[in-house]
Amino acid sequence: xxxxxxxxxxxHEAFTYLLENHDEFFVIGQGLWSPWYVxxxxxxxxxxxxxxxxxxxxxxxxxxxxxxxxxxxxGFKPLVVHPRVDFMLLxxxxxxxxxxxxxxxxxxxxxxxxxxxxxxxxxxxxxAQHSQSLQxxxxxxxxLKVVMPYDANDARDLLISSVLADDPVIFMDDRWLxxxxxxxxxxxxxxxxxxxxxxxxxxxDLTIVGSGYTVxxxxxxxxxxxxxxxxxxxxxxxxxxxxxxxIILKSVEKTGRLLVVDGDWSSxxxxxxxxxxxxxxxxxxxxxxxPMRVTLENAPAxxxxxxxxxxxxxxxxxxxxxxxxx
Amino acid sequence: xxxxxxxxDINSFTHFSELDISTISNETLIKMLYKMILIRKAxxxxxxxxxxxxxxxxxxxxxxxxxxxxxxxxxxxxxxKAFGAHRSHAHFLALNENTYSLFCEVLGxxxxxxxxxxxSMHIIDQKNGFYGSVPIVGATIPIATGAGLSISLKKEExxxxxxxxxxxxxxxxxxxxxxxxxxxxxxxIFICENNLFSSHLRIDQRQPDxxxxxxxxxxxxESKVLDGNNITELYKFMKNQFISVRKSHKPIxxxxxxxxxxxxxxxxxxxDVGVKRSQDLSKWRDxxxxxxxxxxxxxxxxxxxxxxxxxxxxxxxxxxSDWDKALNAKFPDKSNLNNFVYS
Ligand SMILES: Cc1ncc(C[n+]2csc(CCOP(=O)(O)OP(=O)(O)O)c2C)c(N)n1
Ligand SMILES: [Mg+2]
Numbered sequence: 001x002x003x004x005x006x007x008x009x010x011x012h013e014a015f016t017y018l019l020e021n022h023d024e025f026f027v028i029g030q031g032l033w034s035p036w037y038v039x040x041x042x043x044x045x046x047x048x049x050x051x052x053x054x055x056x057x058x059x060x061x062x063x064x065x066x067x068x069x070x071x072x073x074x075g076f077k078p079l080v081v082h083p084r085v086d087f088m089l090l091x092x093x094x095x096x097x098x099x100x101x102x103x104x105x106x107x108x109x110x111x112x113x114x115x116x117x118x119x120x121x122x123x124x125x126x127x128a129q130h131s132q133s134l135q136x137x138x139x140x141x142x143x144l145k146v147v148m149p150y151d152a153n154d155a156r157d158l159l160i161s162s163v164l165a166d167d168p169v170i171f172m173d174d175r176w177l178x179x180x181x182x183x184x185x186x187x188x189x190x191x192x193x194x195x196x197x198x199x200x201x202x203x204x205d206l207t208i209v210g211s212g213y214t215v216x217x218x219x220x221x222x223x224x225x226x227x228x229x230x231x232x233x234x235x236x237x238x239x240x241x242x243x244x245x246x247i248i249l250k251s252v253e254k255t256g257r258l259l260v261v262d263g264d265w266s267s268x269x270x271x272x273x274x275x276x277x278x279x280x281x282x283x284x285x286x287x288x289x290x291p292m293r294v295t296l297e298n299a300p301a302x303x304x305x306x307x308x309x310x311x312x313x314x315x316x317x318x319x320x321x322x323x324x325x326x
Numbered sequence: 327x328x329x330x331x332x333x334x335d336i337n338s339f340t341h342f343s344e345l346d347i348s349t350i351s352n353e354t355l356i357k358m359l360y361k362m363i364l365i366r367k368a369x370x371x372x373x374x375x376x377x378x379x380x381x382x383x384x385x386x387x388x389x390x391x392x393x394x395x396x397x398x399x400x401x402x403x404x405x406x407k408a409f410g411a412h413r414s415h416a417h418f419l420a421l422n423e424n425t426y427s428l429f430c431e432v433l434g435x436x437x438x439x440x441x442x443x444x445x446s447m448h449i450i451d452q453k454n455g456f457y458g459s460v461p462i463v464g465a466t467i468p469i470a471t472g473a474g475l476s477i478s479l480k481k482e483e484x485x486x487x488x489x490x491x492x493x494x495x496x497x498x499x500x501x502x503x504x505x506x507x508x509x510x511x512x513x514x515i516f517i518c519e520n521n522l523f524s525s526h527l528r529i530d531q532r533q534p535d536x537x538x539x540x541x542x543x544x545x546x547x548e549s550k551v552l553d554g555n556n557i558t559e560l561y562k563f564m565k566n567q568f569i570s571v572r573k574s575h576k577p578i579x580x581x582x583x584x585x586x587x588x589x590x591x592x593x594x595x596x597x598d599v600g601v602k603r604s605q606d607l608s609k610w611r612d613x614x615x616x617x618x619x620x621x622x623x624x625x626x627x628x629x630x631x632x633x634x635x636x637x638x639x640x641x642x643x644x645x646x647s648d649w650d651k652a653l654n655a656k657f658p659d660k661s662n663l664n665n666f667v668y669s
Contacts, residue, residue: 026479052479058509063468063502070472070486073457074407076479093499098465104666105448106458107441107658111669142667166669242668 005184007177010156011041017156017187018163019049022077025163028055028068029081029117037083038119039178065091065116069099069168072114077163079115085132085172088118099168100143115162120174120212120263122301123308131301135211136262136269138170139241145169145192146240150215152182154238157190165192174213174263196244199251203231206257206325209248209274211237214261214313221318230326240270245277252278256288257325263313266295294321330536333528336609341551341583345558345622352628358400358557359623361423362392362616364641365416368425371645372415372432372446377593380653381432383445384461386413390555390587393615394519395420397560398487401568402455407473408487409466410459412447413519413586417489422454425645429652442658443666463524464490464497467516471503474512474577483572487515493524495538504545507577515564515571516542516579519554525590526601542579554584555615558622585610 005013018025031037033046033056046054057064061082068080082088088095095116102112122131139146147162147169149155155173162169169192197209200219210218215236225232233251237243252258258278260271271293279291297311332338347355369389375381388395391413399420402408410417418428418439431438432446439449447461457473460466470488477484494500495518507514518538522529529536542549550567552560560582567578587607588595595607623629 058502058505060502060506062499063471063506066465066468066499066503067472067475067506070409070469070474071476071479072472073469074473074476074486076476093462093465094468097462098460098469102458103669105440105444105460106450107438107443107662108666109440109450110452110458113669145668 003184004181005152007152007155007180008040010152011159011173012043013187014156014159015042015045017160019045019053022164024075024077025079026053026055026076027079027081028057028064029083030057030059030087031083032056032081038081039175041178061087061090062094066094066098068114069094069112072112073102073110077113079117079163081117081119083119084121084130085118085134086129088116095144095168095170096141100141104143111166112168113166115169115171117171117173120172123176123312125303125305125308126301127303128300133172133264135172135240136264136273139270139273141241143168144241146172147192147238148172148212148240149238150177150210150212150236152180153185153188157188158192158195158238161190161192161195172212176213177216180216192239195239197238197247198236199247200234200236201232203233203255205230205255206232206259206322207235207248207251207255208232208259208261209235209237210261211240211270212263214263217313217315217318218261221315221322224319225322228323228326232322243274243277245281248274248278249281252282253286256286258291259294259321259325260291261294261313261318264296265298266293267298269295271295289325292321292325294318330530333522333530334606336606336613339583341553342613343553343556343559345556345618347558347622347626347628350558350561354400355623355628358396358561359616359619359629360637360641361396361399361420362557362619363638364423364425365392365395365419366616367641367645368419368428369415371429371649373588373593383432383434383447384591385432385446386591387588388413388416388586390610390614391519391521391584392416393557393560394517394554394582394584397557397564398517400561401564402487403484405482405484406455406487406568407457407470407484408455408489409457409470409473410449410489411463411466411491411494412459412461413491414449414459414489415446417459418449418451418456421456422451426648426652427451429649430655433652433655434657435652435655436658437652437655441662443662464494464499466490467494467500468503471507471512471514474507474514475510477513478511478575485513485515485568485571487517489517489519491524492518492520492522492529492538493532495541496524496532501541501545504541504547504577504579508545508547511575512577513571513575514577515568516547516577518579518581519584520581521584521586523586523590537581539579539581547577547579549579549581551581551583554582555613555618557615557619587611
């Protein structure tokens with residue numbers, strides 16, 4: 001009998017593990033004492049572990065993020081929760097200009113090993129200011145690691161390894177994945193440095209790369225793609241900065257075709273980055289067709305349901321792109 | 327009615343006070359003097375070498391403001407954690423008289439406190455309680471608040487210190503941080519060095535009131551305005567308050583009114599991006615924090631002119647020798663560029 005684990009439950013398990021096993025860990029952020037902000041992922045943690053280690057805060061993203069960084073510089077491995085990526089943007093200076101540079105500018109004499117949990121929370125007619133993900137923005141910054149789990153096991157294990165890492169990490173989980181279930185492989189302690197992109201299913205004809213929620217979408221398309229007579233090799237990036245390209249390069253060398261699906265805007269995005277890095281490395285002659293990307297429409301998120309259908313990535317768009325490539 | 331004392335008339339400043347050395351030990355008084363002179367001379371050395379082009383990185387000098395850093399430094403104990411900003415040489419040297427390490431840093435040398443990776447604006451010395459300075463205005467205020475959170479969670483009897491300027495009070499992050507420290511009972515000492523200027527603009531061009539401690543009031547944090555050039559007043563207040571905050575874990579806000587002698591950045595004096603300050607400056611020079619202490623010590627027979635001369639010479643010798651050594655120190659290994667990005 002195989003045990004299943006839900007993505008949201010997996011995040012909860014990670015927090016429970018960290019709170020039980022690591023005195024140097026605490027979690028802080030808006031809404032931690034209310035299920036309304038963070039769903040089931042942190043349910044009752046405050047009751048079990050106390051409100052001094054599971055800390056709800058005033059509406060002060062900048063100072064709370066800065067304080068988390070300050071605690072990380074002075075001996076803790078804390079995590080700050082931003083219930084939406086959009087809210088976290090008020091804390092950009094602290095993340096990008098302080099934490100990411102702290103080790104480098106002080107000559108390795110100090111570091112800011114804080115984790116910034118940015119929840120991607122979109123759709124549902126929430127509109128332009130409650131729908132951003134912006135993973136590519138953060139992946140642009142040397143000194144920041146960006147982790148974006150698709151699989152529930154990863155949601156648990158990579159959250160733990162993000163917190164325990166000695167670097168500042170942006171950990172992005174997507175509410176659209178919260179009810180997804182995976183086969184529970186059991187908690188595994190990973191060193192974030194060893195975590196590489198993962199081949200989710202093997203195939204010889206087309207490499208499809210995704211991250212977070214788009215990996216699920218790609219997997220959902222697999223049957224239909226097979227019906228087109230090609231077997232896709234599906235790769236989950238898992239970490240968006242720094243990216244280890246070896247596995248992707250090997251895959252594209254084999255398939256000769258590359259499609260990248262990224263749930264963010266295209267311009268200067270992760271999809272562009274992956275395509276560019278692969279084409280820079282490989283001999284042009286191995287490509288059987290031009291690489292392609294599927295991303296959000298280049299517009300702010302709309303509210304109306306009808307427009308949302310076009311704005312977000314759909315199965316149809318992935319299939320359509322696949323047809324063009326093969 | 328104006329909320330400002332007449333900023334052009336130094337005699338109208340109501341916060342000025344007389345030094346009172348009576349309750350401070352001779353040993354501490356001499357230490358204060360030594361540290362202030364060391365900082366002054368070290369910054370003069372840096373100033374000269376900015377002027378002659380040997381130092382390339384931007385240097386913001388705190389000449390004239392030494393008393394605040396020295397008073398706070400002498401009031402700190404093991405485990406206290408201070409964070410600075412762009413004008414932090416004094417904060418650093420007040421805790422560790424290692425001028426060689428600072429000189430190497432401003433020269434971008436390997437032996438610098440940040441291994442030559444930081445320059446004047448990113449200095450650190452965690453071993454001695456200085457947890458880092460950065461030039462993004464206001465940026466270390468929430469970080470110091472977080473160091474206060476660390477101390478609070480570990481239930482330690484220590485404090486964190488945030489040094490910032492009057493200009494930083496115009497950043498929203500100060501207000502978020504004061505609120506957080508207040509509502510969470512954090513042992514953080516907010517020290518505003520109000521030197522009346524932010525870059526080229528005087529405070530009356532930027533704020534509706536001279537006193538930044540008014541912001542503490544809004545967050546129910548106790549505050550005190552002090553004469554930033556009076557080291558005995560600063561020291562007595564800080565020493566006592568630090569002791570009590572280590573126990574109470576309640577933040578306080580100290581506003582030290584002072585004046586920087588140099589321009590915002592670099593070696594020039596009275597003229598700062600077109601602002602002429604010569605008249606003000608000569609009046610503030612009469613309130614030199616070092617001179618005020620020297621006069622008092624001589625008046626009370628705690629120091630002779632000869633002893634002072636000897637101390638100054640010793641300091642100058644140390645500074646010259648550290649400077650020469652720093653000039654000959656190695657530059658960082660090129661591999662640092664990529665090796666220090668991640669752990
Ligand atoms: C966020 C940010 N805005 C602007 C600047 C440019 N700047 C550097 S120092 C400074 C003045 C700050 O004044 P204050 O806080 O009073 O410190 P002081 O220079 O007087 O020591 C300014 C505006 C900066 N470094 N960071
Ligand atoms: Mg100022």
